[in-house]
Amino acid sequence: MRSYFLNGASVKKEAFIVTEVLRLEKLTKSYGNVPVLKGIDLTVRRGETVCLIGASGSGKSTLLRCVNFLGYPTSGQIFLEGKLIGQETSDRAGNKIMKYRESELSAVRAHVGMVFQQFNLFPHMTAEENVMIAPIKIRGLSKAEARERAAAQLGKVGILDKAKSYPGQLSGGQQQRVAIARALAMEPAIMLFDEATSALDPELVGEVLLAMRQLAQEGTTMLVVTHELGFAYNVAHRVAFLHEGTIHEEGTPEQVLANPTKPRTKDFLRGHTTFRMPEPKL
Amino acid sequence: MVYKWDFNFLLQLGPLLLKGLENTAKLWLVALVCGLAIGMVMGVFRTAPSRLLRAIGTLYVETIRNTPGLVQLIWIFYALPILTGMQSSAWVAASVSLSLYTGAYSAEIYRAGIASVELGQWEAARALGFGYLNQMRYVVLPQALMRMIPAFGNRAIELAKATTLASTIAFADLLYTAKMIAEDQLRPLETYTAVTLIFTAVLLPVSYAVVLLERRLGQKGSVHRD
Numbered sequence: 001m002r003s004y005f006l007n008g009a010s011v012k013k014e015a016f017i018v019t020e021v022l023r024l025e026k027l028t029k030s031y032g033n034v035p036v037l038k039g040i041d042l043t044v045r046r047g048e049t050v051c052l053i054g055a056s057g058s059g060k061s062t063l064l065r066c067v068n069f070l071g072y073p074t075s076g077q078i079f080l081e082g083k084l085i086g087q088e089t090s091d092r093a094g095n096k097i098m099k100y101r102e103s104e105l106s107a108v109r110a111h112v113g114m115v116f117q118q119f120n121l122f123p124h125m126t127a128e129e130n131v132m133i134a135p136i137k138i139r140g141l142s143k144a145e146a147r148e149r150a151a152a153q154l155g156k157v158g159i160l161d162k163a164k165s166y167p168g169q170l171s172g173g174q175q176q177r178v179a180i181a182r183a184l185a186m187e188p189a190i191m192l193f194d195e196a197t198s199a200l201d202p203e204l205v206g207e208v209l210l211a212m213r214q215l216a217q218e219g220t221t222m223l224v225v226t227h228e229l230g231f232a233y234n235v236a237h238r239v240a241f242l243h244e245g246t247i248h249e250e251g252t253p254e255q256v257l258a259n260p261t262k263p264r265t266k267d268f269l270r271g272h273t274t275f276r277m278p279e280p281k282l
Numbered sequence: 283m284v285y286k287w288d289f290n291f292l293l294q295l296g297p298l299l300l301k302g303l304e305n306t307a308k309l310w311l312v313a314l315v316c317g318l319a320i321g322m323v324m325g326v327f328r329t330a331p332s333r334l335l336r337a338i339g340t341l342y343v344e345t346i347r348n349t350p351g352l353v354q355l356i357w358i359f360y361a362l363p364i365l366t367g368m369q370s371s372a373w374v375a376a377s378v379s380l381s382l383y384t385g386a387y388s389a390e391i392y393r394a395g396i397a398s399v400e401l402g403q404w405e406a407a408r409a410l411g412f413g414y415l416n417q418m419r420y421v422v423l424p425q426a427l428m429r430m431i432p433a434f435g436n437r438a439i440e441l442a443k444a445t446t447l448a449s450t451i452a453f454a455d456l457l458y459t460a461k462m463i464a465e466d467q468l469r470p471l472e473t474y475t476a477v478t479l480i481f482t483a484v485l486l487p488v489s490y491a492v493v494l495l496e497r498r499l500g501q502k503g504s505v506h507r508d
Contacts, residue, residue, distance in 0.1 A: 070405055102413065110411025120406035124424050133420060134410040179406075186410065 019045045020082060021190050021221045022067065027076035028245075029062055036062045038245035039076070044190060047219040051232035051253075054242035055268060060225040063242070064194050067223065068112040069105045073098070080108060081189055110138050113183030113191040117199050119175040121167040127154065127178045128163040131185045139186070146185075153181035157211045173204030177211050184215075191215065193224040229269070233257050241265045291467050292476055302459030303480060309445045309455060312377045314438055317384025324385060325392020326418065339389065346386030352447050355379040359451045376448035384441050391433045395426035428499055435492030439485055456480065 022044040029037040036059045044050050052060045065071040067078065069085075075097060078085045085108055086098040121130050131150035135141040141149065154160045157177040167175050176196060183191060193212065197205045209231050216222055216235045226232060232239050232253060239256040241249045241264075249256055249265045260266050292299070327339030346354070359375040370378075399422045407417040449458035456477060464473040 068409055070409060106408075106411050106413050109409055112409075114406075114409035116402060116406065116409075118402050120400075120402040122403065122406070122421055122425075124428065134412070137416065137420060138411045182410070 021046050021048075021080070022223065023079040023082075024063075024067070025077045025079070027063070027066060027078065028074045029059075029066055029071065030074045036245055037066070037073075040245075040247055042240060042247065042250075044221060044223055046221055048237045049216040049220075049222040049224060049235055051236040051239045052223065052225045052242055053227070053229065053232055053239060053256075053268075054248075058242040059245045060242050061194055064192050064223065064225050067190075067192055068109045068114055069100065070114075072100065080111065110134070110186055111189050113186060113188035115176070115179050115183055115191065115193045115196045117195040119167070119172070119179045119199070121175050121179055121182070123167050126164050126166055127159065127170070127181075130167070130178055131182045134182070135185050149185050150181070153184045154178070156184065156214075157181050158207075171204060172200045173207045176200065176208045180208075180211055180215075184220075190221045190223060193222065193226065195225055195227065197226070197228060229257060241268065243268070285471065287472060288469065289472050289476070291469060292463075292472060295463055295467075298459055298463065299456065299476065299480070302454060302456040303484075305453065305459075306442075306445050306455040306457075309373070309376055309380065309448060309453070310438075310442050313380035313384055313445070314441055316377070316381035317437075317441070318388050318434065320381060320385030321388025321392055324389035325396065328389060328393040329396045331414065339393075343386045343389050346382055347390075351379070351383050351444055352450065354383060355447050355451060372448065372451045372453035375451060376445075376453045380441065380444060380448070383444065384437065387440075388434065388437055391430050391437065392426070395430040395433075396422055398429055399425050431499055432492060432496040435488075435495065439488060439492070442485055442488070443481070 020043060022042075024040050024042045027037055027040040027042075028035065040059075040063060042050070042063075052063065054060050062071060066073045075095075077088075077098060085104070086100040088096060089099050091097045121127075122133070125133065128147065128150050131153055132143070132146040135146045135149055136143065151160060151163065154163055157180050159174055159177045159181070162170060162174055162178070167178070170178065180191075180196075196212065197208050200208060205228070209228060212222070212224070212231070213235050224232075224236070234253075236253050238250065239253050240247045241256055241260070241262075243264045249260060249262045255261075256265065257269065260269060324339045324342050327335040328343065330336055330339070355376065358379045359370070359372065362375075363369045396418075403421050403425065404417055407421040412420065445455060446457040448455050449461065452458060460473045460477045464470040467473070
């Protein structure tokens, strides 16, 4: 994993970022007068997989989209590898707010990998070109270097044989694996998964979850929004249950999924139809 | 009385007509290339996040689209020189005016093409770290262009016909040359019939090529297999 700090990081901070990749502090987000996130505190450490679960509308995806600024937080702060994103200023009423420069956010996004529910592969490029474009245009890699990197990442998700195929020629599961390779090729500090298997036919879910599990086992730092509670139970180091814009319950998978303490969490797990019997622990 | 057709004089004056056709083709090509370039800039403006750029794009498109092409041409040829103090040739006036005219219509094709690209494509590019212009350049425009090609083909055919407007400011295009010949030979029926046939002969293959291109792109550009 490449450090987000390319220069100017103090020694003290370097020591700090060894463990902490992402920290959210009092993050809120409102659409007009409707609050969606009501003060989220969350930390993801290096090598850790954190699953966000919760009902539709609980704010999981909104939270994930705030982390790479596809949506802008209304208030609160985001630290990536110990560095506060944006500049702190005050609004007219004297409240502390964050100001963001688009160029800074582009740099942040390049260090945060995102996998979408709908894959969003570029249909006019082959699988390989999808993976190569950002390393070439943003990281300045040569074509040969980028091709090598693409081959490595496509191999990692088991789809190297489809390198020359266009997205239209691939199944949903294959497309999503290419999308994972595309995000990995930027060597991000953290990978975000936004319901990566929700748009897939049931028989294709497994191959994508398997690829994600492999990544988690290799020590990739991951923040995963999912309805696959079996995956959360088996793979996550920590699980956070979101309810009405707050983290209602957080802990190890055993704590949150097997022995929830809060009534809301219990209700959610009871009503969750896709909760499968836990697969054997690896 | 039965009219006696006689095309013999046209065989002699053929080179003159061909010269007119060549001027028409030149005007068509220049206005098409410049018009598509202007259209790309203005079409991107029309979809830009900046309100100012959108306003500029809209002002341009709506001004041009809501005035007759002939009026624009006459204004640029007869009125503009009063402001600038420089009389442009018929060639320059016709090129500029038809470029602007094509620019406005193709800007709308670009705008619609850009708007047809799914939001997820923008977001995926953005999430990789691309700024707005590079999202447009590497991800959105290439996809949009594929979808725009048939519309550009139709625009090209429209423009070929619109070049005849330039004959009104004495630009020696096919129609103007024909008019000269018709008056000189007192044979308007044969001459203008010949012009009609020439236009058909040139544009019919172009129309057909557009259809073929559309079909080929339709196969290659398909996103989903099922």
